Amino acid sequence: MAALTPKTLKRTAALLGYGWLDEEIDRLFALTERSLELVEKLDALPLHDVEPAVQYRML
Amino acid sequence: MSEVAWKPIVELTRLIAAKEISPVELVQAYLDRIEALDGKLRAFITVCHDEALAAAKAAEAAVIDGQSLGPLHGVPIGLKDLYATKGTRTTGGSKILSDWIPDEDATVVARLKGAGAIVLGKLNMHEFAYGPEGLNVHFGNSWNPWDAHTHRIAGGSSSGSAVAVAAGLCAGALGSDPGGSIRIPSALCGLTGLKPTYGRASRAGVLALAWSMDHVGPMTRTAADAALLLGPMAGYDPRDPTTSMLPVPDYQAALRGEIRGLRVGLLRAFFLDSAGVVLRQAVEQAAKRLEELGARVEEVAMQTVTHAAGAAFAIVAAEALAYHEEWMKTRADDYGPDVRDRLRLGAFVSATQYLKAQRARQLIRNEVDRLLAHQDVLIAPTTPIVATPVGQTEALVEGDRQDVRSSLIRLTRPFNLSGHPVCALPCGFTVAGLPIGMQIVGRPFDEATVLRVAEAYQRATDWHTRRPPFGQEAAPPPPAPAT
Numbered sequence: 001m002a003a004l005t006p007k008t009l010k011r012t013a014a015l016l017g018y019g020w021l022d023e024e025i026d027r028l029f030a031l032t033e034r035s036l037e038l039v040e041k042l043d044a045l046p047l048h049d050v051e052p053a054v055q056y057r058m059l
Numbered sequence: 060m061s062e063v064a065w066k067p068i069v070e071l072t073r074l075i076a077a078k079e080i081s082p083v084e085l086v087q088a089y090l091d092r093i094e095a096l097d098g099k100l101r102a103f104i105t106v107c108h109d110e111a112l113a114a115a116k117a118a119e120a121a122v123i124d125g126q127s128l129g130p131l132h133g134v135p136i137g138l139k140d141l142y143a144t145k146g147t148r149t150t151g152g153s154k155i156l157s158d159w160i161p162d163e164d165a166t167v168v169a170r171l172k173g174a175g176a177i178v179l180g181k182l183n184m185h186e187f188a189y190g191p192e193g194l195n196v197h198f199g200n201s202w203n204p205w206d207a208h209t210h211r212i213a214g215g216s217s218s219g220s221a222v223a224v225a226a227g228l229c230a231g232a233l234g235s236d237p238g239g240s241i242r243i244p245s246a247l248c249g250l251t252g253l254k255p256t257y258g259r260a261s262r263a264g265v266l267a268l269a270w271s272m273d274h275v276g277p278m279t280r281t282a283a284d285a286a287l288l289l290g291p292m293a294g295y296d297p298r299d300p301t302t303s304m305l306p307v308p309d310y311q312a313a314l315r316g317e318i319r320g321l322r323v324g325l326l327r328a329f330f331l332d333s334a335g336v337v338l339r340q341a342v343e344q345a346a347k348r349l350e351e352l353g354a355r356v357e358e359v360a361m362q363t364v365t366h367a368a369g370a371a372f373a374i375v376a377a378e379a380l381a382y383h384e385e386w387m388k389t390r391a392d393d394y395g396p397d398v399r400d401r402l403r404l405g406a407f408v409s410a411t412q413y414l415k416a417q418r419a420r421q422l423i424r425n426e427v428d429r430l431l432a433h434q435d436v437l438i439a440p441t442t443p444i445v446a447t448p449v450g451q452t453e454a455l456v457e458g459d460r461q462d463v464r465s466s467l468i469r470l471t472r473p474f475n476l477s478g479h480p481v482c483a484l485p486c487g488f489t490v491a492g493l494p495i496g497m498q499i500v501g502r503p504f505d506e507a508t509v510l511r512v513a514e515a516y517q518r519a520t521d522w523h524t525r526r527p528p529f530g531q532e533a534a535p536p537p538p539a540p541a542t
Contacts, residue, residue, distance in 0.1 A: 039370075041369050045418075
């Protein structure tokens with residue numbers, strides 16, 4: 001995965017329709033980086049045969 | 060009359076049915092306390108003064124007429140202000156919904172009213188339930204009544220619900236729990252709070268934070284009261300497709316069982332080991348108390364729990380921004396700064412990361428199920444820290460500086476991911492007089508066993524009977540000596 005930068009955050013937000021200011025992106029950057037590092041650690045789990053807990057079901 | 064404000068709901072229902080307390084007097088007693096104390100406590104966003112008194116008069120007439128009474132007849136309760144209430148504004152603790160008046164009740168509200176409960180008002184909360192401190196920039200920060208001098212957090216997001224019950228402003232309340240929001244404020248305010256199994260009680264008409272993580276449940280002084288409120292709340296609701304069709308047991312009857320021979324797993328690694336020494340010792344003492352009552356306690360460990368933070372972040376952040384997307388594009392400035400920033404984080408969670416988190420969640424759920432195949436319940440601290448002063452962002456735990464927000468939700472969110480039922484209840488106090496909480500985790504849809512263990516513990520201890528210093532009347536003078 002490409003390194004996270006404030007620029008990539010701003011571009012991602014813009015693609016989703018959010019025009020956040022540079023200072024707002026800067027404020028979010030450290031927290032986003034820390035949070036996504038936690039998500040990346042999920043790769044250590046044996047998820048190969050595990051289906052997601054949210055599925056569409058015809059009841 | 061104010062003394063009646065502290066009585067458990069179980070006792071109030073008996074007194075009302077026996078015509079020893081009038082629902083009108085009871086509602087008025089709480090309204091008087093709200094008037095006197097809530098200016099500082101900030102538990103209520105909206106007080107339903109006239110509606111509550113009208114409902115109380117109808118309840119009183121039904122008692123006098125000898126009509127059949129529901130299990131909560133005449134009991135005044137408060138609702139976290141994210142439960143839709145017909146004709147009464149429902150703000151979600153936000154500026155965005157400050158004028159929203161729903162045209163129907165949330166399912167569980169309708170069911171509680173049907174059981175005889177009287178809604179006293181709508182309770183303060185962290186804006187849109189997105190914060191474990193329970194702070195609110197729009198309606199003011201609730202004051203934890205266990206410290207009359209220092210403004211401490213009540214815990215959140217159901218902060219007003221906890222403060223109202225703890226300070227004797229209502230008999231019981233409803234909270235909601237996407238990551239610990241019933242259990243954290245229950246722990247910090249010395250209450251009993253029940254997060255039922257995901258799917259046990261309907262979320263229809265309840266503002267969402269994260270659809271797949273949200274749970275609704277009662278916050279009360281005792282486990283018996285929680286059981287009494289859960290009964291009418293539980294059960295299938297066609298308005299909420301995630302509710303279960305499993306039958307609802309008689310929770311009151313379940314309380315009368317023994318716990319002798321019950322297997323209790325004590326979660327040490329990650330859970331007890333995260334807590335400050337005073338909290339750890341309080342939970343260890345609670346485990347010993349359960350052993351004295353005949354339970355068999357052994358230490359157990361949960362390996363996947365270290366991944367709960369990552370999984371919960373991806374799921375909550377993505378679902379919360381999806382729910383708020385329209386307002387975040389049109390009314391972003393109307394959110395409080397902390398909630399607006401938390402919502403923004405959801406923009407950076409990809410679909411594959413979200414689904415990876417939902418797959419990790421399945422592993423976490425499987426592991427809790429495996430532990431509970433060998434244990435009847437698990438116990439752990441509810442939080443690793445006690446209530447901190449408002450504005451304090453770090454807490455010292457065994458010499459380590461820890462982020463207050465992360466610490467508060469560390470031990471509760473694993474069971475939002477797993478969906479298991481959990482009851483939080485008080486198990487001690489610090490020397491400064493701040494409550495310490497533990498949580499009891501049970502098998503899916505086995506709230507009965509969780510409540511039975513909690514009630515047995517409360518029969519053997521008195522932590523849940525203590526009252527906070529804030530709002531206490533001066534002790535009555537001793538009787539004059541006989542002459």
